[in-house]
Amino acid sequence: MTTTIKRLPLAYNGSEPTYTDTGCSLAPSCLNCPFAACIEDYPGMAQKYHQAARDWAKMQWLAVNPGLSMEQVAEAWGVTERTVFRVRARWRSISSTLINTLGDPQHGI
Numbered sequence: 594m595t596t597t598i599k600r601l602p603l604a605y606n607g608s609e610p611t612y613t614d615t616g617c618s619l620a621p622s623c624l625n626c627p628f629a630a631c632i633e634d635y636p637g638m639a640q641k642y643h644q645a646a647r648d649w650a651k652m653q654w655l656a657v658n659p660g661l662s663m664e665q666v667a668e669a670w671g672v673t674e675r676t677v678f679r680v681r682a683r684w685r686s687i688s689s690t691l692i693n694t695l696g697d698p699q700h701g702i
Contacts (some may be wrong), residue, residue, distance in 0.1 A: 617631075617632060617639070619632055645683075648680050648683055649684070651670065651680055652680075652681075652684050
């Protein structure tokens, strides 16, 4: 008959540890997070995610308004044409980075 000995953590003081699951800016609770990895473990990833969310809204607007010139899009967004090109390029880059790093969320951005 083998007896298994349970080892206690070095800092164990006899009380239960307290942990408040406050989540982050993307999910109200860590235990209910839709991502496979924690965004807090990747420096700058939260900022990229929020930027991608803003860009996503702009890309959806472009999909609903096809056939517009870059000049018309820039005027509608209140930005320069160069910014429109940057948003499109950034969206292609960031969206693939987020999905490759964090996994595809269960719901859309």
